[in-house]
Amino acid sequence: MTEELSVQYEMPKAYEPGKVEAKWYQFWLEKGYFKPEIDPGKKPFVIIMPPPNVTGELHVGHALTATLEDIMTRWHRMKGEPTLWLPGVDHAGIATQVVVEQMLAKEGLDRHKLGKEKTQERIRQWAESRRKIIAQQHQRLGASCDWSRERFTLDEGPSRAVRTAFFRLYNKGLIYQGERIINWCPRCATALSDLEVEHKEIQGHLYYVRYHLAEDDGFITVATTRPETILGDTAVAVNPEDERFKAMLGKKVILPAVNREIPIVADEAVDLSFGTGAVKITPAHDPVDFEVAQRQGLPLVNILNLDATMNENAGPYTGLDRFTCREAILSDLDKDGLLVKVEPYSHSIGHCCRCQVIIEPVASKQWFINTQPLAQAAIKAVLDGRITIIPERFTKVYLNWMENIRDWCISRQLWWGHRIPVWYCHDCGDLTVTIEEAKSCRHCGSANIEQDPDVLDTWFSSALWTHSTLGWPDDTEELGYFYPTTVMETGYDILFFWVARMVMMGLEDTGNIPFRTVYLHGLIRDEKGEKMSKIRGNVLNPIETLEKYGTDALRFALSTGTSPGNDLKLTTSRLEAGRNFANKLWNASRFVVRSIESNRTDLKIQWDLLAVEDRWILSRLNSTLSSVTRLMEDFQFGEAQRQIYEFLWGEFCDWYIEIAKVRLHSIGEGALSPIPVLVYVLETSLRLLHPYMPFVTEELWQNLKKRLPSDWQQVESIMVANYPEADKAAIDPQSERIIESVIEIIHSIRNTRAQYKVESKRWIEAKIYAGELTLDITPYSQAIQTLARVRPITFLDSKREVPASENALVLVLKESEVVISMESMVNLEAERRRLQKEIEQSQAEVVQLEARLKDEAFLTKAPASVIDKERQKLYTLTDKLERLKQQIKF
Ligand SMILES: [Zn+2]
Numbered sequence: 001m002t003e004e005l006s007v008q009y010e011m012p013k014a015y016e017p018g019k020v021e022a023k024w025y026q027f028w029l030e031k032g033y034f035k036p037e038i039d040p041g042k043k044p045f046v047i048i049m050p051p052p053n054v055t056g057e058l059h060v061g062h063a064l065t066a067t068l069e070d071i072m073t074r075w076h077r078m079k080g081e082p083t084l085w086l087p088g089v090d091h092a093g094i095a096t097q098v099v100v101e102q103m104l105a106k107e108g109l110d111r112h113k114l115g116k117e118k119t120q121e122r123i124r125q126w127a128e129s130r131r132k133i134i135a136q137q138h139q140r141l142g143a144s145c146d147w148s149r150e151r152f153t154l155d156e157g158p159s160r161a162v163r164t165a166f167f168r169l170y171n172k173g174l175i176y177q178g179e180r181i182i183n184w185c186p187r188c189a190t191a192l193s194d195l196e197v198e199h200k201e202i203q204g205h206l207y208y209v210r211y212h213l214a215e216d217d218g219f220i221t222v223a224t225t226r227p228e229t230i231l232g233d234t235a236v237a238v239n240p241e242d243e244r245f246k247a248m249l250g251k252k253v254i255l256p257a258v259n260r261e262i263p264i265v266a267d268e269a270v271d272l273s274f275g276t277g278a279v280k281i282t283p284a285h286d287p288v289d290f291e292v293a294q295r296q297g298l299p300l301v302n303i304l305n306l307d308a309t310m311n312e313n314a315g316p317y318t319g320l321d322r323f324t325c326r327e328a329i330l331s332d333l334d335k336d337g338l339l340v341k342v343e344p345y346s347h348s349i350g351h352c353c354r355c356q357v358i359i360e361p362v363a364s365k366q367w368f369i370n371t372q373p374l375a376q377a378a379i380k381a382v383l384d385g386r387i388t389i390i391p392e393r394f395t396k397v398y399l400n401w402m403e404n405i406r407d408w409c410i411s412r413q414l415w416w417g418h419r420i421p422v423w424y425c426h427d428c429g430d431l432t433v434t435i436e437e438a439k440s441c442r443h444c445g446s447a448n449i450e451q452d453p454d455v456l457d458t459w460f461s462s463a464l465w466t467h468s469t470l471g472w473p474d475d476t477e478e479l480g481y482f483y484p485t486t487v488m489e490t491g492y493d494i495l496f497f498w499v500a501r502m503v504m505m506g507l508e509d510t511g512n513i514p515f516r517t518v519y520l521h522g523l524i525r526d527e528k529g530e531k532m533s534k535i536r537g538n539v540l541n542p543i544e545t546l547e548k549y550g551t552d553a554l555r556f557a558l559s560t561g562t563s564p565g566n567d568l569k570l571t572t573s574r575l576e577a578g579r580n581f582a583n584k585l586w587n588a589s590r591f592v593v594r595s596i597e598s599n600r601t602d603l604k605i606q607w608d609l610l611a612v613e614d615r616w617i618l619s620r621l622n623s624t625l626s627s628v629t630r631l632m633e634d635f636q637f638g639e640a641q642r643q644i645y646e647f648l649w650g651e652f653c654d655w656y657i658e659i660a661k662v663r664l665h666s667i668g669e670g671a672l673s674p675i676p677v678l679v680y681v682l683e684t685s686l687r688l689l690h691p692y693m694p695f696v697t698e699e700l701w702q703n704l705k706k707r708l709p710s711d712w713q714q715v716e717s718i719m720v721a722n723y724p725e726a727d728k729a730a731i732d733p734q735s736e737r738i739i740e741s742v743i744e745i746i747h748s749i750r751n752t753r754a755q756y757k758v759e760s761k762r763w764i765e766a767k768i769y770a771g772e773l774t775l776d777i778t779p780y781s782q783a784i785q786t787l788a789r790v791r792p793i794t795f796l797d798s799k800r801e802v803p804a805s806e807n808a809l810v811l812v813l814k815e816s817e818v819v820i821s822m823e824s825m826v827n828l829e830a831e832r833r834r835l836q837k838e839i840e841q842s843q844a845e846v847v848q849l850e851a852r853l854k855d856e857a858f859l860t861k862a863p864a865s866v867i868d869k870e871r872q873k874l875y876t877l878t879d880k881l882e883r884l885k886q887q888i889k890f
C-alpha cells in the first residue's frame with residue numbers, strides 16, 4: 001500500500017482522475033475513516049442514505065443524492081464530529097419482481113410456470129448481484145459511507161423490525177384487515193397504495209345506456225365510461241332532490257345483458273348535473289359506489305378475475321378480457337337499441353406506476369394502517385419545529401397531505417418482500433399475529449395454521465429505515481447514540497412515499513423524531529430542461545460520465561447551482577467546467593510545488609511583513625471561508641461551491657499566482673517571498689474544497705504535504721484534516737481596495753487590447769492616474785506591465801495631466817483612469833484606411849437597400865417576411881455605419 005501511495009517527485013503535467021481515484025478510495029477505506037467512533041461527549045452527525053432499489057444500477061438521481069450527502073458528511077467529519085453516513089439497499093418488492101419477470105419472459109418462462117420458490121430464488125440471486133454493483137458504484141462516486149453498517153431491507157435485523165412494528169400496530173388496533181376498494185394491477189397481480197397509481201388524462205368516451213323498468217314501461221338512462229362494469233351494477237342511484245326521477249324511486253330496472261333486477265335508490269352523493277342525473281352503482285369496482293352501497297345496504301358483485309378477465313358473474317361474457325368484454329357488450333347494447341348515444345369524454349385513468357397497465361378499482365380484503373392517529377403526531381413534530389423541512393415551501397405540502405391522509409393499504413400479492421406476520425387457523429378460524437414464526441393458533445392451540453400468503457408494501461419497511469438500520473427494536477448503543485438522525489436528504493418526489501411515513505413510524509416506534517432536518521433536492525434534467533428517461537433516450541449514466549470526465553467533475557457538475565427543492569440541469573458544459581476546474585487546480589498546485597522545490601524558502605509566514613497582495617489574498621480567503629461556512633450551514637451547497645470556485649479560479653489562480661510569478665521573477669536579495677502565502681492559501685483552499693471534489697484535493701494535498709516540513713506530516717489525509725475556519729482579523733478592506741484597483745487596471749487594458757485586436761506580442765503605452773491610491777499602486781507597475789503587456793507605463797500626478805488628445809483612449813475606472821496611446825495599439829494610417837473602406841462598403845449597401853425598400857414592385861410582390869428581413873438588414877447596417885464613423889474619429 002505505502003509503495004503505491006508514494007507521491008511522485010515530479011507531478012505529471014495533467015490531472016488523470018482514473019489513475020488516482022481508486023487508490024485514494026482504498027486508502028480511506030483501509031484507514032477506517034468512514035467509520036465513526038461513538039463518543040458520548042460529542043454530538044454526532046448522522047445521515048441514513050435513501051436505499052436505492054435493488055432493481056438496477058445507479059442513475060444520475062442517485063449520483064446527486066450521493067454527492068450532496070457526501071458533501072455534508074465529509075464537511076461534518078472534518079469539523080471533528082463523529083459522523084455516520086449509513087448506506088443501504090431496498091428490496092423494492094414490486095419493482096424488483098417486475099424486472100425479474102421481464103427477464104423470465106425473455107427465457108420463455110413466467111413465475112407461475114417456475115413456481116413460487118424457484119422464482120424467489122431467481123429474484124434473490126439477482127438482487128444479491130445488484131446489491132454488490134450498487135455498493136461499488138457508490139464507492140466510485142467517492143461516497144464516504146460506513147460500509148460496515150450497510151443494510152438491506154430484507155436482512156434479519158430490518159425484517160424483525162418490520163414484524164415488530166406490525167405486531168405493535170396490530171395490537172393497538174392501528175392495523176386492521178378490511179374489505180375496501182383498492183387499486184388492483186392486473187399485470188402485477190397485486191394491490192397498490194394510492195401513491196403507486198399514476199393518473200393520466202385519457203381521451204375516452206361516455207356511453208349512455210338505457211335500463212328498462214322491470215314492472216312498467218319506461219326506462220332510465222345512465223352514463224358510464226366503463227360499460228363492462230354494467231355487469232357488476234347493484235343499483236341505479238339518483239339525487240333525492242331530483243324532480244325528474246321522484247316517481248321512479250323504489251322501482252326496479254333490468255340490467256341489460258345479464259337481466260338482473262336492481263333497485264333505483266336515492267343518494268345525496270349523486271351529482272344532478274352529471275350525465276342524465278341517474279348513475280349506475282357498481283360497488284365492487286368504484287370507491288364512491290362502494291360508499292353508496294355501504295350507506296344503502298347494497299350487495300357487492302365482483303365481476304373480475306385477478307388478471308382482469310371477466311369472472312362467472314359476467315354471464316355470457318365470462319372469460320373475456322376486460323377490454324374485449326367492453327367491445328362485446330357495446331355491440332350487444334347497440335343491437336338491442338339500448339345504447340342511446342356515445343360522447344367523446346376526457347377523463348383521468350389510474351395506471352400502475354411500475355408496469356403502466358390500467359389499474360382496476362376492486363373491492364378486496366386487504367390489510368390497512370389507520371394512519372390518522374399517526375399523522376397527528378407527525379403534523380405536530382413539524383408544527384412545533386422539532387423537524388424542519390428545507391425548502392420551507394414543502395412544509396405546507398407535507399401538512400396538507402398529512403391532514404387529508406387516507407388509510408394505507410399495506411398488503412401486496414407479491415412473492416418478493418416481507419411476509420405478513422399473520423397466521424390463520426384452519427380449525428377455529430381465528431388469526432394469530434406474532435413477531436417470530438407462529439407454531440400454533442393462539443386461541444385454540446391447533447397446529448393447523450397457515451401464514452398469510454401476502455407480503456407488505458415495500459414502503460412499510462422503508463418507513464422504519466432510520467431506526468431499523470440502527471438496531472431497533474433492540475435498545476442498541478447505536479440507536480441510543482445516532483438516533484434521532486441529523487439530516488434526511490432525498491428527492492422531493494418521495495416526500496409522501498417515504499419521508500412522511502418515516503416521520504409517522506419513527507415517532508410511533510421510538511417516541512422520537514427520526515431526523516431533525518429534511519433536505520429535499522430537485523430532479524435532474526437534461527440540457528433542454530427535459531426530465532431524463534429511458535424513453536427519451538437522454539439518460540446520462542453516472543459511471544460512464546465519471547469515466548469520461550472524472551468523479552470530481554461529475555460531482556462538481558451535480559453541485560453546480562444546486563439549491564433545495566429546485567430541479568437541476570446536468571449539461572456537458574457543466575461537466576467540462578468541472579474537468580477544467582480540476583485541471584486549473586492541478587496546474588496551480590504544480591506551480592506551487594515547483595516553486596517550493598526551486599526556491600527552498602522557509603515556509604513560515606512572516607505575518608507582520610506581508611505584502612499588500614498577500615494581505616489581499618488572505619483577506620479574500622477568510623471572507624470566502626466565513627461565507628461558505630454560513631452557506632453550508634444554510635444548506636446552500638450550490639452557492640457555497642460557486643464561491644469556492646470563484647475564489648480559487650478567479651482570485652487565487654488568475655491573480656494572486658500571476659502576481660506572485662512576477663514577484664518571484666524579479667525577487668531581490670532579502671525580499672519577501674510569496675511562497676509561504678501561496679502554500680498557505682492553497683493548502684487551506686484544498687481543505688475548503690475537499691467535500692465537493694475529494695479525489696483531486698487529496699492527490700494535490702498529498703503532493704503538497706510531501707514538500708512541507710515535518711510538523712505537517714502528522715495528519716495522514718485531507719479527509720481527516722480540520723475544516724478551515726475563518727479568521728475575522730485577516731479581513732483587510734484597504735488591501736482589497738488596492739489590489740482590486742490593480743486588477744481593474746490590468747483587466748481594462750486587456751479588454752481594450754482585445755477590442756482593438758492588438759497582437760498579443762505587441763507592447764502598448766499607457767499612463768495611469770490613480771488618485772489617492774497612486775502610492776499604493778505604483779509598486780504594481782511591474783505586474784501591470786507583465787500582465788497587460790504595457791511599456792512604458794507612466795503614473796500621473798494629477799487628473800489634469802490626462803490629455804484630451806484625439807490619439808488617446810481614456811478608460812475611466814472605479815478608482816483610477818487609464819490613458820492608452822492609440823498609436824501604440826494600431827497603425828493609425830492603416831487603421832484609418834481600413835475603416836474608410838468599411839464605411840464606403842456599408843454606405844453602398846445602405847443605398848441599395850433603401851432603393852429596394854422604396855420599390856413599389858418589390859413591396860407589392862414580396863412576402864411580408866422578406867420585406868421585414870430587408871428592413872431589419874437596413875437597420876443593422878445603419879447602426880454599424882454610425883459606429884464606424886465614431887471609430888474613425890481618432
Ligand atoms: Zn403493474
Ligand SMILES: [Zn+2]
Pocket residue numbers: 425426427428429430441442443444445446
Ligand atoms: Zn385456532
